[in-house]
Amino acid sequence: MMLRTLLVALLSLAATGALADQMKLAVTTSFHNSGLAEVLLPEIRKDLGLEVQLLVVGTGQAIRLGASGDVDAILVHSRKAEEDFIAAGNGTHRTEIMYNDFVLIGPAADPAGIASASSAADALGRIAAAQAPFVSRGDDSGTHKKEKSLWDAAGVGADARDVAWYKEVGAGMGAALNTASGLNTYILSDRASWLNFGNKGDLALLYAGDPVLFNQYAYLPVNPAKHPHVKSDLAARLETWLTSDRAKALIDGYKLNGETLFTFNAAP
Amino acid sequence: MVNPSILPLTVTDATVRRRGKVLVGPVSLSVSPSGLTIVMGPNGAGKSTLLRLLHGMERVARGTLAWQVPEAQARRRQAFVFQTPIMMRRSALDNVAYPLIVHGTPRKDARARAATWLDRVGLADSATKLATVLSGGERQKLALARALIRDPEILFLDEPCANLDGRATREFEEILTAAHAGGTRVVMATHDIGQARRLAGDVWFVYRGALHETAPADQFFAAPRTREAAAFINGDIVE
Amino acid sequence: MNEILQGLLQAGRLIVTLDSDLIEISLRSLRVTLSAVVIASAIGLPLGCWLAVRRFRWRRFVIATLNALMGLPPVVVGLIVYLFLSRSGPFGVFGLLFTPTAMIIAQVIILTPLIASIAHQAIRELWAEYHDLLISLNTTRFQRIATLLWDGRRALLTAALAGFGRGIGEVGAIMIVGGNIDNATRVLTTAIALETGKGNFALALALGFILIGLAVLVNLGVHSLSRTEVSDRW
Numbered sequence: 179m180m181l182r183t184l185l186v187a188l189l190s191l192a193a194t195g196a197l198a199d200q201m202k203l204a205v206t207t208s209f210h211n212s213g214l215a216e217v218l219l220p221e222i223r224k225d226l227g228l229e230v231q232l233l234v235v236g237t238g239q240a241i242r243l244g245a246s247g248d249v250d251a252i253l254v255h256s257r258k259a260e261e262d263f264i265a266a267g268n269g270t271h272r273t274e275i276m277y278n279d280f281v282l283i284g285p286a287a288d289p290a291g292i293a294s295a296s297s298a299a300d301a302l303g304r305i306a307a308a309q310a311p312f313v314s315r316g317d318d319s320g321t322h323k324k325e326k327s328l329w330d331a332a333g334v335g336a337d338a339r340d341v342a343w344y345k346e347v348g349a350g351m352g353a354a355l356n357t358a359s360g361l362n363t364y365i366l367s368d369r370a371s372w373l374n375f376g377n378k379g380d381l382a383l384l385y386a387g388d389p390v391l392f393n394q395y396a397y398l399p400v401n402p403a404k405h406p407h408v409k410s411d412l413a414a415r416l417e418t419w420l421t422s423d424r425a426k427a428l429i430d431g432y433k434l435n436g437e438t439l440f441t442f443n444a445a446p
Numbered sequence: 447m448v449n450p451s452i453l454p455l456t457v458t459d460a461t462v463r464r465r466g467k468v469l470v471g472p473v474s475l476s477v478s479p480s481g482l483t484i485v486m487g488p489n490g491a492g493k494s495t496l497l498r499l500l501h502g503m504e505r506v507a508r509g510t511l512a513w514q515v516p517e518a519q520a521r522r523r524q525a526f527v528f529q530t531p532i533m534m535r536r537s538a539l540d541n542v543a544y545p546l547i548v549h550g551t552p553r554k555d556a557r558a559r560a561a562t563w564l565d566r567v568g569l570a571d572s573a574t575k576l577a578t579v580l581s582g583g584e585r586q587k588l589a590l591a592r593a594l595i596r597d598p599e600i601l602f603l604d605e606p607c608a609n610l611d612g613r614a615t616r617e618f619e620e621i622l623t624a625a626h627a628g629g630t631r632v633v634m635a636t637h638d639i640g641q642a643r644r645l646a647g648d649v650w651f652v653y654r655g656a657l658h659e660t661a662p663a664d665q666f667f668a669a670p671r672t673r674e675a676a677a678f679i680n681g682d683i684v685e
Numbered sequence: 686m687n688e689i690l691q692g693l694l695q696a697g698r699l700i701v702t703l704d705s706d707l708i709e710i711s712l713r714s715l716r717v718t719l720s721a722v723v724i725a726s727a728i729g730l731p732l733g734c735w736l737a738v739r740r741f742r743w744r745r746f747v748i749a750t751l752n753a754l755m756g757l758p759p760v761v762v763g764l765i766v767y768l769f770l771s772r773s774g775p776f777g778v779f780g781l782l783f784t785p786t787a788m789i790i791a792q793v794i795i796l797t798p799l800i801a802s803i804a805h806q807a808i809r810e811l812w813a814e815y816h817d818l819l820i821s822l823n824t825t826r827f828q829r830i831a832t833l834l835w836d837g838r839r840a841l842l843t844a845a846l847a848g849f850g851r852g853i854g855e856v857g858a859i860m861i862v863g864g865n866i867d868n869a870t871r872v873l874t875t876a877i878a879l880e881t882g883k884g885n886f887a888l889a890l891a892l893g894f895i896l897i898g899l900a901v902l903v904n905l906g907v908h909s910l911s912r913t914e915v916s917d918r919w
């Protein structure tokens with residue numbers, strides 16, 4: 179009896195999902211952690227009858243997924259990697275959608291004194307000078323790439339970061355934040371992940387606002403000339419929606435703990 | 447019988463070796479189409495090995511075994527009851543039906559015949575019991591029924607009554623005698639001299655891996671030709 | 686401590702309210718792992734049995750390999766399956782990556798050596814017991830395997846359940862080949878990983894408790910089924 183009901187339930191589960199159009203979109207962990215996806219996806223489904231399946235990965239893997247044709251489009255935030263992606267013929271074009279910003283998190287006591295820093299480079303310089311523990315994503319994600327470029331700008335090169343206080347964890351944003359919280363260290367995070375993070379412990383937002391910390395998200399459809407099976411028509415419909423006024427209202431209006439996270443900046 | 451008999455079996459210089467050591471042989475003998483042979487000898491003499499050799503379960507290192515029909519056909523007409531009966535993890539009924547089922551008898555017929563055999567060996571009440579919970583005597587009777595159900599032309603038994611009390615031994619012997627009367631050739635190893643006297647038509651005395659003495663039963667027990675056989679019958683320790 | 690209590694409370698709340706997401710991912714967990722266990726058992730049980738019965742030159746080597754494969758890290762299996770199923774891999778044309786089928790394939794690869802190895806251990810003992818009888822009765826190799834599988838079914842059930850236990854709790858491989866897509870390939874373990882990543886320890890823990898409960902339930906269910914069968918027949 180129980181077995182029968184279970185079987186029926188399993189079969190019905192197997193049957194669902196074949197109804198709507200489906201496409202796969204690789205997005206970064208930081209975008210997903212913002213919670214914006216949970217607002218946008220149901221609206222997309224309502225407006226377009228399109229079910230967008232999200233693969234939540236680091237930028238590095240998102241780019242790889244697009245390059246090997248395993249997804250139909252990618253939504254990432256690492257300009258250099260995106261341009262290489264287009265140049266290699268993996269994507270047709272790059273469309274900027276919105277931006278948010280990165281923030282520097284650290285122990286509330288702020289032993290390196292970055293709260294009063296004059297720029298992001300200055301803040302990181304102070305952390306290096308104090309040799310205060312710092313957790314890095316270390317996973318080749320957009321956030322990780324951004325962090326490395328910031329360190330370079332602060333005059334702390336790759337060699338100078340090969341030290342005990344600089345800890346590469348090789349993990350997603352959430353896992354890295356968990357580590358930083360556990361060890362009570364500094365860390366660079368996108369604002370959305372930080373606000374949504376449930377295990378803050380003794381950590382606090384210490385520095386933000388430098389324009390170099392802005393984080394541009396772009397949408398790149400995978401090139402159908404290279405991967406004929408990709409659903410480029412669905413990817414195009416999604417792009418039209420993402421750059422529409424409807425998306426603008428939803429993105430600009432999205433707030434977490436009373437804070438606006440994203441600024442829509444797509445050219446219509 | 448429509449089928450040609452598989453007997454007599456002629457064994458010529460057959461030898462069984464394990465790790466370079468000769469366990470049995472070289473043995474030369476002939477197994478006639480009828481009769482009841484008792485195999486005797488001290489522990490470790492090679493009785494079990496000899497029976498297994500005849501049954502085709504030991505690799506023959508040297509020498510030959512010649513049945514009247516090809517080896518594969520001959521195997522189908524033999525059965526073996528082991529020194530410790532092997533109980534399959536099934537009901538007593540399914541244990542007895544198993545040899546029929548693996549050789550193509552429909553399940554229903556096989557079970558019906560198994561039931562009559564269980565009845566014959568006095569285990570009708572235990573048909574649905576798991577075979578592994580049966581007592582030692584019940585197990586031996588079950589093994590005998592399982593060996594006889596395919597109506598073998600020759601039946602080997604390896605000390606089947608070693609753990610049985612007098613009554614169980616008598617019941618076992620009755621079934622065996624009935625099978626023998628029905629035309630089954632019997633070759634049985636035993637340590638029980640009383641049993642040997644009761645059943646034997648002829649005796650093979652095995653000593654140190656060789657057939658030391660073979661004789662008709664009355665002659666063997668009355669006047670053994672070898673010193674070792676005489677000592678064995680007297681109950682002396684045979685080195 | 687507080688977190689564990691909250692996890693328990695939340696688990697209770699999710700179950701009592703029959704949370705639809707929870708039911709969906711729980712059923713998907715069951716579907717993926719049960720399918721994988723069934724397929725892996727269909728391969729592993731006869732394989733383990735065959736290895737116990739058959740003597741051949743490379744037997745020891747095959748058994749050693751099997752035991753080594755048992756310790757195969759799931760992430761490695763996941764990565765290899767991923768590369769094979771990727772659109773740019775050899776089986777890309779089937780479009781299986783990031784589907785429940787891909788997750789089942791990965792789990793079959795993880796579970797088969799485990800199930801085969803445990804089955805081999807169990808059947809080897811049974812074969813030692815039955816050897817003389819089955820040889821004496823002139824059975825074919827196929828009949829021997831069938832007999833051992835049937836008479837050893839209780840031990841083999843244990844092997845399958847061990848496979849289920851490993852499969853239902855596995856996260857590394859199915860995360861990679863399934864992609865943890867909401868409404869498509871998210872299962873209990875990947876949801877737990879996700880919620881842990883977000884720092885939602887209470888929810889992650891709640892899902893963990895539900896996972897444990899599910900595993901216990903399946904085990905109890907299978908055992909009670911096998912016991913009714915026993916009392917019927919014996």
Ligand SMILES: Nc1ncnc2c1ncn2[C@@H]1O[C@H](COP(=O)(O)OP(=O)(O)OP(=O)(O)O)[C@@H](O)[C@H]1O
Binds near residue numbers: 495496
């Ligand atoms: N598998 C084996 N490997 C090595 N030696 C063996 C093996 N089987 C039997 N033997 C040896 O062969 C000899 C004969 O053994 P067998 O079992 O035939 O004796 P038996 O006459 O039946 O003795 P018992 O009266 O104790 O049953 C013994 O010395 C025994 O140790």
Ligand SMILES: [Mg+2]
Binds near residue numbers: 493494495529604
């Ligand atoms: Mg013996």
